[in-house]
Amino acid sequence: MWKKLPDSFLLGIFSGLVSLVLFYFLFNCIRVFIVNYYQDPYLLRAPKVHLFAIFLNILVFRFVMVKMDKENLGKGILLATVIPALVYFFCYFKFHQSLIG
Numbered sequence: 001m002w003k004k005l006p007d008s009f010l011l012g013i014f015s016g017l018v019s020l021v022l023f024y025f026l027f028n029c030i031r032v033f034i035v036n037y038y039q040d041p042y043l044l045r046a047p048k049v050h051l052f053a054i055f056l057n058i059l060v061f062r063f064v065m066v067k068m069d070k071e072n073l074g075k076g077i078l079l080a081t082v083i084p085a086l087v088y089f090f091c092y093f094k095f096h097q098s099l100i101g
Helices: 009-038 046-067 071-100
Strands: none
Touching: 009 046, 009 071, 046 071
16 A cells, blocks of 8 residues: 555655644644643643654654655655744744743
8 A cells, every 4th residue: 555655745745744733633632631631731831742743743754764665755744844843943932032031
């Protein structure tokens, strides 16, 4: 089944963005359940959920590059992981630095 998957950069970008969004929503749902169970809104705050989603997307990248040997697909997944991560952390730290000082 995996051999029929085309080695396309654009497909890698699309699948990387879709998997990043799905992992984020998965971890956000888990976070909501944990916060509701413990009644503590400070458990698993914002950067942790995003870091878990990025980590899982990097595991998908590794699987595609090593096990499936699809180089262009893996490059697209990596690009779709790194660019949103850098934008998110730049905005996150810029916002929090403006609150501090």
